[in-house]
Amino acid sequence: MSNREHLDTAGFETRAIHAGYEPDPTTGAVIPPIYATSTYAQDGVGGLRNGYEYSRSANPTRTALESTLAALEGAAHGYAFASGLAAEDTLVRALCRPGDHVVLPNDAYGGTFRLFDKIATAWGLTHSPAPVTDLDAVRAAIRPGETKLVWLETPTNPLLSIGDIEAIAAVAHEAGARLVVDNTFASSYLQQPLALGADVVVHSTTKYAGGHSDVVGGALVVDDAELAEKIGFHQNAIGGVAGPFDAWLVLRGLKTLALRMERHCDNAEKIAAYLSTHPAVSQVIYPGLPEHPGHEVASRQMKRYGGMISFRVNGGEEQALAVCAATQVFTLGESLGGVESLIEHPGRMTHASVAGTDLEVPADLVRLSVGIETADDLLADLDRALAAVV
Numbered sequence: 001m002s003n004r005e006h007l008d009t010a011g012f013e014t015r016a017i018h019a020g021y022e023p024d025p026t027t028g029a030v031i032p033p034i035y036a037t038s039t040y041a042q043d044g045v046g047g048l049r050n051g052y053e054y055s056r057s058a059n060p061t062r063t064a065l066e067s068t069l070a071a072l073e074g075a076a077h078g079y080a081f082a083s084g085l086a087a088e089d090t091l092v093r094a095l096c097r098p099g100d101h102v103v104l105p106n107d108a109y110g111g112t113f114r115l116f117d118k119i120a121t122a123w124g125l126t127h128s129p130a131p132v133t134d135l136d137a138v139r140a141a142i143r144p145g146e147t148k149l150v151w152l153e154t155p156t157n158p159l160l161s162i163g164d165i166e167a168i169a170a171v172a173h174e175a176g177a178r179l180v181v182d183n184t185f186a187s188s189y190l191q192q193p194l195a196l197g198a199d200v201v202v203h204s205t206t207k208y209a210g211g212h213s214d215v216v217g218g219a220l221v222v223d224d225a226e227l228a229e230k231i232g233f234h235q236n237a238i239g240g241v242a243g244p245f246d247a248w249l250v251l252r253g254l255k256t257l258a259l260r261m262e263r264h265c266d267n268a269e270k271i272a273a274y275l276s277t278h279p280a281v282s283q284v285i286y287p288g289l290p291e292h293p294g295h296e297v298a299s300r301q302m303k304r305y306g307g308m309i310s311f312r313v314n315g316g317e318e319q320a321l322a323v324c325a326a327t328q329v330f331t332l333g334e335s336l337g338g339v340e341s342l343i344e345h346p347g348r349m350t351h352a353s354v355a356g357t358d359l360e361v362p363a364d365l366v367r368l369s370v371g372i373e374t375a376d377d378l379l380a381d382l383d384r385a386l387a388a389v390v
């Protein structure tokens with residue numbers, strides 16, 4: 001074994017490429033193989049080689065990913081799952097018991113809300129909503145003794161609200177609750193919630209971590225040994241693990257996360273500036289704009305402002321739908337965080353299920369997941385699409 005201590009102090013990009021894996025001792029392969037195996041030969045009963053026994057419990061490709069996920073959040077423990085929601089479900093079962101209460105963002109990711117509202121509720125959990133931007137509302141939603149988790153997303157989807165991780169961590173801890181941060185939108189490159197006081201980080205690695213729209217996956221990252229023990233036990237006991245092929249794809253994606261995020265941010269900043277001056281656009285929602293209400297907090301806790309932009313189109317829903325239908329480089333589609341630019345209409349697509357509730361989004365809202373294509377091509381594409389509605 002070579003000395004790996006230098007990686008503890010290495011930069012993000014170095015850790016992304018080297019932290020999870022050393023060249024294979026027998027072949028020298030610099031990239032971990034896809035260990036497509038369910039079981040492992042034992043040297044005598046109980047004689048495991050490197051601890052591998054059965055691939056639900058551990059698989060070397062998944063171990064490489066899990067070590068990398070942990071290293072990228074400056075944490076001791078990472079866990080890879082079959083999807084973001086599988087990670088969330090495992091977390092809830094690991095840390096909550098029937099009768100417990102959870103505070104959720106009032107604009108939580110729809111799948112997260114559904115998990116609590118339809119699955120965890122049936123299992124005996126209760127939940128209350130609070131806006132991530134309002135510290136007093138979060139404090140008021142906590143039921144001391146009963147609230148086990150405060151769940152935070154920042155930036156949120158699709159309105160890109162910013163929650164102050166450090167301040168909300170303090171509020172949660174005061175009441176004896178743990179803070180969970182869904183770091184999917186920012187990615188580990190732009191935001192480090194554990195360093196700001198969060199107890200658990202959640203990712204849908206389907207998005208920026210994987211980054212190429214070719215895999216569905218999820219992750220939990222923790223530093224605390226007691227939490228790690230519980231999560232590790234439940235990961236194996238429930239079994240929603242990432243398979244070796246999927247783990248390999250996410251690991252491959254993570255190696256270029258820093259580069260991709262820089263380009264996502266470069267392109268998004270240019271597009272936000274462009275949209276801000278366009279006569280067909282009534283409002284641009286991007287945390288990098290000084291007029292965004294969360295700009296100051298975002299500047300403190302994020303390295304840059306990310307690749308997601310929402311904007312409102314003059315003339316209402318019909319015009320917003322027309323813009324979505326008119327782009328050629330931006331592909332009309334759900335999801336986010338891939339190399340390709342996507343456009344969608346939250347009211348009719350990702351957020352259709354919350355119509356008529358407090359979470360309903362404006363009908364004239366358009367959401368962009370800005371990819372890493374040539375910026376001028378993206379600007380020209382939006383210019384063409386918006387010209388149709390002026």
Ligand SMILES: *Cc1c(COP(=O)(O)O)cnc(C)c1O
Pocket residue numbers: 083084085086109111112153157182184185203204205206207216217218
């Ligand atoms: C997509 C997403 C999830 C769910 O992840 P899956 O991989 O689709 O299960 C959770 N949180 C956020 C913020 C997401 O965007």
